[in-house]
Amino acid sequence: MNEVTEYFSDIFKGVRSLLKGMSVTGYYFLHPKEIITQQYPENRDVLKVPERFRGELVMPHTADNQHRCTGCSACQLACPNGSIIIVSDRIETPEGKKKKIIDKHVYNLAMCTFCNLCVRACPTDAIVMSNDFEHATYDRGDLIKILNQPGSKVLEGIEE
Amino acid sequence: MDREALKNKLTEVFPDASYSENKQFIILTTTSDKITGVAETLKNNTDFRFDYLFCITGEDWLNYFIITYHLRSTHLGHELVLKAKIENREKPEIETLSHLYPTAELNEREIFEMYGIHFLHHPDLRKLLLPDEWEGFPMRKDYYDPLHIVELE
Amino acid sequence: MKILSIYDFSNLTQAIHTWLSGKMSVVSTQVVEMILVGTVFLLFFAVLGLVLVYAERKVCAIIQVRLGPMRVGKWGTAQTLADFIKLVFKEPLITRDADKFLFNLAPFIIIIASFMAVAVMPFAKGLQAMDFDIGLFYISAVSSIGVTSILIAGWASNSKYSLIGAIRSGAQILSYELSAGLSLLTIVILTGSLQLSEIVESQADGWWIWKGHVSSIIAFVIFIIAGTAETNRGPFDMAEAESELTAGFHTEYSGIKFAFFFLAEYVNMFIIAAIGATVFFGGWMPLHVGNFEAFNNIMDYIPSVVWFFMKVSAIIFLMMWFRWTFPRLRIDQLLTLEWKYLLPLSLMNILLMAFLSLMGWHF
């Protein structure tokens, strides 16, 4: 007799556990407000990207087209993937000294792993990570970016 | 067993091995031909009971190889680093420990393909991670592959 | 019987029949009617597939706190149509060592099997293509032809995953056919007839699920479990078992042939739900509660077709709910469930029902 009760109590317990599981999914079916997914391109206006989000390396420029990069290549050395290449130029200062200045800060977004080491390594805070994450292009060449704008100059007083 | 006691006991049991110490571990260095005996004693001796092998590392020191075994006793709680030195770089060979520690089986296969060290009496010594047709032993310090290694700077 | 005459389709079908007979000979009338019914069912199939796939996606999405398809059409309503078009244009691949004839045949068998089953379905009074006097027997016979298709598909694919899926499916459907049939027989004891129209008529004063007490509720539970198993749906999707067998018997199918299997799954689900609705929930019979005349009259104004589809969709929703809640059983547990639990229970239940019926304790 014991086995028979066990048989039926097994069935009962099993069915109850199943019904409990169904109550969870049933709850979500009846509460569409719980839906958490969003429609991505449509929600661009309300999309909040955290301030610290590392999407892309940029070099901020002032209004009169000046940046803070001295071309010291600390970021190039810090980069684990070789995604930064500093092309520098030699000029002669008014005092007659030879001096290295930055020509191009080449940044290869395709190779970047967004580890933030370059930003930490920069002694003059010339480069920062921006929030922009929409990098898709049809041409891989577009991902190689020159961060200093054409004609831009180093901000006065940074070099010291 | 505390560190001093373990060290004394070790020197008693393996008088001809060389010892060194760092902050964490006692390091016992032996030669490749004695490794099975040493490991068997370490595992089965009731004073040691090193039953848990948690890390196996191959190291290339240019003219010799070292296999490093990190051992722990789950009963007694002490730890030991066992090193086996393989002098012969041309034909590096060492006895397998996979019969004592099954976890060594896959690890030894990895060291075999990365360093070219042959583990004698290993049940199934084949390449593990690399493609079957791979040539050379990539983790050796003198490995050179212009196609796959891009030097920075 | 107070079915409003406007909802009685027999007048309409009769009128068409008389009109056609007046125009042509008996044989050609028959042929024309067959073609007519066939076309209607074909269209019905297409719509059914689209609607059910969309419904499943939305139900599953809401349960899974997602939105589901939202892009194609308003609320993604045209998504399944778009998917269907994609499947039609996909390349039908055949594995190299496959048995090409059987490989191509299998999807047609499964679709024909489910096609045949719809023939006896009483959608409303008079809206029934065939009214066999062994309708219930016919339907359970025909609906199990589908498994041969799965076996053929698995075998002909010449893939081990497909074969395992097919063999699992064979074992599964053979066993679950028993309890599905027995649970239906439980109601047949009460109706005394296998004719579907008669089963529906017998529920004019109340559905069997109420009239047959505990016994018919147990029968319904067993039927819905066995039915879910017969349609190869989760938690009994052993034949597919995507996390074990990649896609089971239809691993090697692509394009339109895959679409056939996909469609057949949904049509089968509809058939099981329709049988359940017909046998246990009075088919197209409106809901009548005892002597509440006013209430009953209001209910009568809802068209019988609507009643039928409401009941069917309720059962289909139940099956979807199962699928998106439960983990999959293992094959041996599946068979244990059938042979150790469902079959003894339905045998006991059939005895109980016979006893109830003998004592006249049902309503």
Place this chain on the structure above:
Amino acid sequence: MTTAAIDTSETKEYFINMGPQHPSTHGVLRLLLTLEGEIIKNVEPHIGYVHRAIEKMCEKSSFQQIIHLTDRLDYLSCHMNNEAVCLAVEQGLEMEVPERVKVIRTIIDELNRISSHTLWWGVMGMDMGAITSFLYGFREHEMITEIFEETCGARLTMSYNVPGGLMFDIPPHFQKMVKDFLVHFKKKLPEYDTLLSNNIIFTERTKGIGYLSKENAIAFGVTGPSARASGFACDVRKLKPYSAYHKVNFKEIIFTEGDCFARYKARIDEMWESVSIIEQLIDNIPEGDYFVKTKAVIKLPVGEYYQSVESARGEFGVYIVSDNKKNPYRVKFRSPGFANLSALNKIAQGCKIADLVAIMSTLDLVIPDIDR
């Protein structure tokens, strides 16, 4: 294929390839199964599809650069991996990090463990055929990911640790975010139990399946919840407390059954323990610096440094051999997944294909962690 050819004409055995692209191998793991009917006779893992030679790359990288490589080992417990390297380097430099760093590291560790376990729970359900759990698991995983995003600017590969401390200080609303999450999570965790743990189908499929004895767990080097379910007390947080683990009270979850359900339950209970650890620490984050200034070029003294941490999958160890250069001489990652995988054959023999899926889920294999 180099597998020793077994003549299958005489036996009833046959081979089946599970993977590299199979829904339940979660990545590119290939298992060569020898089956008899549906019964598994032998499982032979073929790995290396995502082998990136990270150990070799480390030999060419500076110590700061190694950290971002460890993110890509076991990406679900990247913070623990980072921490292991940082602790090893700090140990080599004999550097003491501020208390604040230790506490924050511990909190993020536990958040990371929860995020990994919620994702595992979802995937476990999916492997068992309950696809809905996948989305529920991801929901909680996503919430933690958002906290990480606010804290360190990345969702998955965080690189939040640097030798000497943290990359950023925690944001001002960090505590509120974590507390909000915990309130939500404590409501949802019982739902996990209702949906899977108590479900009869699920328990039937996992109880008594895939037994791993304590002896075998030790012999194969299985660690983490998978080993603790077999009674092997291997929690590094208890054995060799690092960061702030000596300051918190928590239970080491130990089961003795050693079956799939025990491994499942161990992880569920571990999530509760993680919640309690975070609750103990979240209001007691000491003030102070968030990092200690290190030299731009870190050179470790000659020697060897081993540091293990408890990642979500088990004992993650970093073994650094240094020759006092700016790059390490040799780096070895003792990845928990690799050891756990080696026990798979032992566990799975005699099971069915469906059981193998359950066993693999409960071992919680992450393929990049195995391949390195």
